[in-house]
Amino acid sequence: MMAKQEKEKTMANTVIGSSIVIDGEISGEESLTVLGTVKGKISVGQGLIVESGATVEANIESQSLSISGRVTGNVVARERVEVRADGKMVGDIKAPRIVIADGASFKGNVDMDV
Amino acid sequence: MADKEPCLIGSQITIKGQISGNQDLVIEGRVEGRVTLQNKLTVEETGVLEADIEVVEATLKGEVRGDVIASRAAVLHPSARVVGNIRAARVVIEDGANFQGTIEMEVELPAGLKADGR
Numbered sequence: 001m002m003a004k005q006e007k008e009k010t011m012a013n014t015v016i017g018s019s020i021v022i023d024g025e026i027s028g029e030e031s032l033t034v035l036g037t038v039k040g041k042i043s044v045g046q047g048l049i050v051e052s053g054a055t056v057e058a059n060i061e062s063q064s065l066s067i068s069g070r071v072t073g074n075v076v077a078r079e080r081v082e083v084r085a086d087g088k089m090v091g092d093i094k095a096p097r098i099v100i101a102d103g104a105s106f107k108g109n110v111d112m113d114v
Numbered sequence: 115m116a117d118k119e120p121c122l123i124g125s126q127i128t129i130k131g132q133i134s135g136n137q138d139l140v141i142e143g144r145v146e147g148r149v150t151l152q153n154k155l156t157v158e159e160t161g162v163l164e165a166d167i168e169v170v171e172a173t174l175k176g177e178v179r180g181d182v183i184a185s186r187a188a189v190l191h192p193s194a195r196v197v198g199n200i201r202a203a204r205v206v207i208e209d210g211a212n213f214q215g216t217i218e219m220e221v222e223l224p225a226g227l228k229a230d231g232r
Contacts, residue, residue: 016123017137020134020137021132023133023134025131026127027129030127036121
């Protein structure tokens, strides 16, 4: 119930819907919410939210990143990365603040020394 | 009915590559590459597409450079600026729209379906 409220609150400007597949490069200066599948590269100036059920196979550059879905790739965030309880991530994370919640699965290198 | 959550590419976003899927998509930003949907595509006034488009229904209000294939209809609103070829069952160009290219309307009615006049 909590998650649902949060989901509505964090609905960003750009939403990649659950039955959309993007193969390529996403870049821009606004926040992005992914419910579907993205393969390639993501570079956004604001927050990126990978929702539960989403699959991202991409190198990611963003201000902050919240993972509830599945992410494969290397992540560089200027502020914060959070792998939530239902998130699964394989890859390296580089960010000044990193949170890995209880229940999350993560494999990779963590670098907070930015 | 299953997937009706909005899918929106915001005005500050650029996508290079291929977008595919089966839900409605609204583009306010920039897309270079290819868009393939089993649904409706809307390109808003701020949207810029340098892409070939294959959709069921295309509503174009922004800038499109590329070929458009719509199995049902392609509608160019007055603010649309389109360069490319359009192939669709129904094509509408509204007064004010800017279009350069060829149009091919295919009138393919399945057997048993009545042609609804003209």
